[in-house]
Amino acid sequence: MISLHQLTKVYGQGPDAVTVLDKLDIEVQAGEILAVVGPSGAGKSTLAQCINLLERPTSGQVIVNGEELSGLPESKLRVARRRIGTVFQSASLLSRKTVAENIALPLEYLGVTKAETNSRVNELIERVGLSHRANHYPFELSGGQRQRVGIARALALRPSVLLSDEATSGLDPETTRSVVQLLRELRDDLNLAVVFITHEMDTVLQVADSAARLDHGRIIEQGRLVDLLTNHESALGRALQPNLNPSAPLPGTRSWVVTYDSRDVPADWLQRVSSELGEPAALLAATIQSIDGVSTGNATVGVSNENDAIVKDAFARHGLRASLPNVSRESISISSVQNSAQKEAALWA
Numbered sequence: 001m002i003s004l005h006q007l008t009k010v011y012g013q014g015p016d017a018v019t020v021l022d023k024l025d026i027e028v029q030a031g032e033i034l035a036v037v038g039p040s041g042a043g044k045s046t047l048a049q050c051i052n053l054l055e056r057p058t059s060g061q062v063i064v065n066g067e068e069l070s071g072l073p074e075s076k077l078r079v080a081r082r083r084i085g086t087v088f089q090s091a092s093l094l095s096r097k098t099v100a101e102n103i104a105l106p107l108e109y110l111g112v113t114k115a116e117t118n119s120r121v122n123e124l125i126e127r128v129g130l131s132h133r134a135n136h137y138p139f140e141l142s143g144g145q146r147q148r149v150g151i152a153r154a155l156a157l158r159p160s161v162l163l164s165d166e167a168t169s170g171l172d173p174e175t176t177r178s179v180v181q182l183l184r185e186l187r188d189d190l191n192l193a194v195v196f197i198t199h200e201m202d203t204v205l206q207v208a209d210s211a212a213r214l215d216h217g218r219i220i221e222q223g224r225l226v227d228l229l230t231n232h233e234s235a236l237g238r239a240l241q242p243n244l245n246p247s248a249p250l251p252g253t254r255s256w257v258v259t260y261d262s263r264d265v266p267a268d269w270l271q272r273v274s275s276e277l278g279e280p281a282a283l284l285a286a287t288i289q290s291i292d293g294v295s296t297g298n299a300t301v302g303v304s305n306e307n308d309a310i311v312k313d314a315f316a317r318h319g320l321r322a323s324l325p326n327v328s329r330e331s332i333s334i335s336s337v338q339n340s341a342q343k344e345a346a347l348w349a
């Protein structure tokens with residue numbers, strides 16, 4: 001479990017002081033994946049660096065399994081960092097070292113015996129599905145395979161917290177899905193608390209149990225994914241809904257945007273709404289996912305009834321919220337480009 005308590009980071013001093021992180025409170029339980037999203041400049045990279053203690057917070061605490069790491073003297077910080085494994089964007093592998101040698105690096109820095117290192121590396125390579133690539137070099141791997149090596153290396157020292165810093169950015173959707181699947185499996189197998197920093201909202205839906213929105217160094221909103229997705233007042237929930245590309249409505253009908261507004265929407269809601277309106281409601285687009293066993297999603301539905309109040313009521317009776325467009329997905333996150341190789345090297349120094 002990792003807790004950030006009133007975490008604050010100020011760069012500069014006096015009139016030049018800039019508060020980049022402002023009293024953040026975040027808690028991620030063992031076995032939970034928290035996604036942190038936010039626009040460019042929100043403080044995501046700074047947060048990542050404070051979590052893995054590459055940067056010292058100006059005030060506040062980073063607490064892992066009840067022990068405050070942020071206040072430790074420099075001499076103890078190296079050891080403390082082992083509790084937190086970090087996977088960076090593009091994995092930042094050493095190009096002249098093989099897969100096995102890259103994964104062995106943290107163990108070698110620690111002075112682990114060769115026999116122990118080999119055994120741990122083999123175990124990790126197998127766990128991330130790369131046994132057939134153990135002696136290959138990074139340039140011989142796909143982007144997804146490189147990230148798997150990065151994940152294996154982050155886990156080499158058996159951390160209880162895994163920090164994923166834009167680890168799936170730049171991967172194609174299928175590769176992202178497989179990396180995300182691996183993270184979820186590892187979260188379950190190793191009971192990891194995972195902090196997943198990303199600008200990819202679709203990936204949040206695939207990977208996270210909960211999400212937090214960072215803006216101007218503050219957590220603006222956070223919650224369980226299912227709560228965010230069924231709360232129409234949640235900007236983060238709206239941003240997390242996948243974009244739809246609906247078919248054109250039939251002549252004489254209007255397109256309504258419908259979102260799940262409660263946890264107990266019946267599976268046959270379209271049929272029920274149709275019968276209440278006395279006309280077949282046409283499904284023009286829909287995306288529905290099950291999060292924690294609860295259906296959430298949004299749909300575009302064509303309806304000919306011209307009485308807005310009647311249409312809204314018909315949907316509302318089944319836990320759905322209907323509105324006429326334009327509800328566009330809020331753009332709250334933008335790619336971040338980070339010098340991950342430098343940061344990663346500093347982790348082991």
Ligand SMILES: Nc1ncnc2c1ncn2[C@@H]1O[C@H](COP(=O)(O)OP(=O)(O)OP(=O)(O)O)[C@@H](O)[C@H]1O
Binds near residue numbers: 018039
């Ligand atoms: N070393 C530093 N000194 C002064 N200001 C800094 C420093 N590092 C970051 N900042 C400032 O802190 C703010 C947050 O930066 P940060 O890189 O953490 O945001 P981010 O959310 O990761 O953005 P992006 O997604 O574009 O990478 C920015 O205004 C940035 O200019």
